Amino acid sequence: MKKYIMALDQGTTSSRCILFEKSGRIASLVQREFAQIFPKEGWVEHDPMTIWSTQMSAVTEALLKIGASWDEIAGIGITNQRETVVVWDKKTGAPVYNAIVWQCRRTADFCKKLESDGYGELIRSKTGLLIDPYFSATKIAWILDNVEGARERADRGELCFGTIDSWLIYNMTGGKVHATDYSNASRTMLFNIKTLTWDEDLLSLFRIPAVCLPSVYPSSYIFGYTDSAIFGASLPISGVCGDQQAALFGQCRFNEGELKNTYGTGGFLLMNTGSEPYITDSGLLTTIAWGLDGKVTYALEGSVFVCGAALQWLRDGLKIIDSAADSEYYSKKVKDSGGVLVVPAFSGLGAPWWDPYARGIIIGITRATNKYHIIRATLESMAYQTADVIDLMQRAAGIKVSALAVDGGASANNLLLEFQADILGVPVERPECVETTALGAAYLAGLATGFYSSLDEIKQNRKISQAFTPKMEEETRSLLIKKWRRAVERSLNWNE
Numbered sequence: 001m002k003k004y005i006m007a008l009d010q011g012t013t014s015s016r017c018i019l020f021e022k023s024g025r026i027a028s029l030v031q032r033e034f035a036q037i038f039p040k041e042g043w044v045e046h047d048p049m050t051i052w053s054t055q056m057s058a059v060t061e062a063l064l065k066i067g068a069s070w071d072e073i074a075g076i077g078i079t080n081q082r083e084t085v086v087v088w089d090k091k092t093g094a095p096v097y098n099a100i101v102w103q104c105r106r107t108a109d110f111c112k113k114l115e116s117d118g119y120g121e122l123i124r125s126k127t128g129l130l131i132d133p134y135f136s137a138t139k140i141a142w143i144l145d146n147v148e149g150a151r152e153r154a155d156r157g158e159l160c161f162g163t164i165d166s167w168l169i170y171n172m173t174g175g176k177v178h179a180t181d182y183s184n185a186s187r188t189m190l191f192n193i194k195t196l197t198w199d200e201d202l203l204s205l206f207r208i209p210a211v212c213l214p215s216v217y218p219s220s221y222i223f224g225y226t227d228s229a230i231f232g233a234s235l236p237i238s239g240v241c242g243d244q245q246a247a248l249f250g251q252c253r254f255n256e257g258e259l260k261n262t263y264g265t266g267g268f269l270l271m272n273t274g275s276e277p278y279i280t281d282s283g284l285l286t287t288i289a290w291g292l293d294g295k296v297t298y299a300l301e302g303s304v305f306v307c308g309a310a311l312q313w314l315r316d317g318l319k320i321i322d323s324a325a326d327s328e329y330y331s332k333k334v335k336d337s338g339g340v341l342v343v344p345a346f347s348g349l350g351a352p353w354w355d356p357y358a359r360g361i362i363i364g365i366t367r368a369t370n371k372y373h374i375i376r377a378t379l380e381s382m383a384y385q386t387a388d389v390i391d392l393m394q395r396a397a398g399i400k401v402s403a404l405a406v407d408g409g410a411s412a413n414n415l416l417l418e419f420q421a422d423i424l425g426v427p428v429e430r431p432e433c434v435e436t437t438a439l440g441a442a443y444l445a446g447l448a449t450g451f452y453s454s455l456d457e458i459k460q461n462r463k464i465s466q467a468f469t470p471k472m473e474e475e476t477r478s479l480l481i482k483k484w485r486r487a488v489e490r491s492l493n494w495n496e
């Protein structure tokens with residue numbers, strides 16, 4: 001009897017395995033953290049073998065924990081830290097270098113040069129991305145240029161390149177399958193998101209041989225079967241999706257105009273834009289959300305650099321709260337922020353301001369201001385920044401949003417979500433299952449194997465734990481937003 005879908009959630013700091021029941025309930029969850037490697041200032045690496053071994057041990061323990069057997073698994077979904085790359089030997093599976101992590105800035109100079117050589121528009125129009133070390137292309141190029149013999153081996157077709165999903169698929173299938181899905185491919189800066197092919201112009205710009213790249217398939221698709229000598233059974237790997245896109249799917253944001261925000265250390269907003277890749281110069285990224293049923297769904301993506309991190313600053317920097325969760329308790333001690341605004345532009349501001357020289361400010365202080373006002377204003381800054389990105393998305397796609405689905409650590413904060421609803425003027429919904437990333441991968445995997453029959457069936461699973469409806473008067477709302485924008489203007493261009 002097939003009872004569970006297995007989701008592998010391979011994140012930046014841990015590998016996790018979750019077994020979901022058909023209802024979306026979590027039957028078993030195991031998490032294994034692994035080491036971050038910082039060889040130099042600004043460089044970040046992972047050991048690919050540790051990624052693989054922590055992922056495998058999480059799988060084994062997740063089954064053991066509830067006494068589940070392989071026969072009960074209806075399919076495996078993979079979701080992963082995006083953009084991080086591994087290059088390995090096609091025959092032996094041995095990596096030629098550590099995984100270069102999305103956070104790694106080692107290719108910043110290369111990116112600057114690409115920008116000054118005028119490649120920005122070409123890259124944006126083909127990939128929907130901005131030139132940045134974040135994306136995979138320059139990281140692969142770095143390995144080929146810096147690891148002895150790598151370029152010659154690549155030219156002879158002896159190496160495989162891939163994001164973490166590809167690395168896991170290769171290992172899970174005993175080296176038989178070298179593949180990725182549209183959502184991960186769209187983060188490499190090598191994939192043409194309109195023609196859905198590896199782009200020849202970009203491959204030659206980055207000097208990357210096509211023979212080493214994975215085949216690209218829909219996100220809900222049978223990529224291959226696990227090797228029973230490794231996995232204990234031959235099971236279909238039937239869903240693959242990058243983490244943020246998987247969260248959008250796990251939140252059941254299946255239709256155009258639906259969006260989610262993940263309030264983590266940073267904030268990650270994704271809006272489903274249906275069959276249309278809206279490529280604009282707004283600074284938002286255009287990306288593939290997923291491939292399903294012969295169609296590709298696109299998304300707009302924007303991020304807030306400092307989201308939950310602002311509360312970490314209150315805790316660790318100012319030391320006026322003991323934990324991030326305390327921010328709610330203290331904020332409630334005052335009826336509002338007393339006219340105080342905090343702009344947490346600690347390392348510049350992203351969308352829609354795009355100012356690396358902006359720096360944080362606390363403004364609107366009077367003799368009546370106390371620490372609770374400052375805590376509350378910091379919490380509110382998360383909502384204002386989120387609203388700014390959503391406003392930009394609505395204008396870029398010409399779509400009016402009608403609700404916001406939320407997840408991530410700070411989405412536990414009711415006061416934050418109440419204020420978010422007020423500032424947006426639309427309801428904010430927190431689902432019961434906040435493991436939306438793994439759930440998205442599980443749903444995609446379950447659709448490909450027939451465990452789920454349709455999106456409608458999946459939608460039945462979605463239970464809202466709490467919905468926050470806007471209560472603020474329109475007049476107050478626009479006044480607050482106006483004040484916020486004035487505060488942001490004062491934070492801009494400070495560090496010039």
Ligand code: ADP
Binds near residue numbers: 308309310328411
């Ligand atoms: P990440 O995956 O980026 O590490 P998480 O989704 O685990 O982040 O969320 C962690 C962030 O959420 C931290 O920055 C923390 O300050 C914030 N956070 C956690 N709990 C709360 C809470 N109850 N209220 C507000 N913020 C919170």
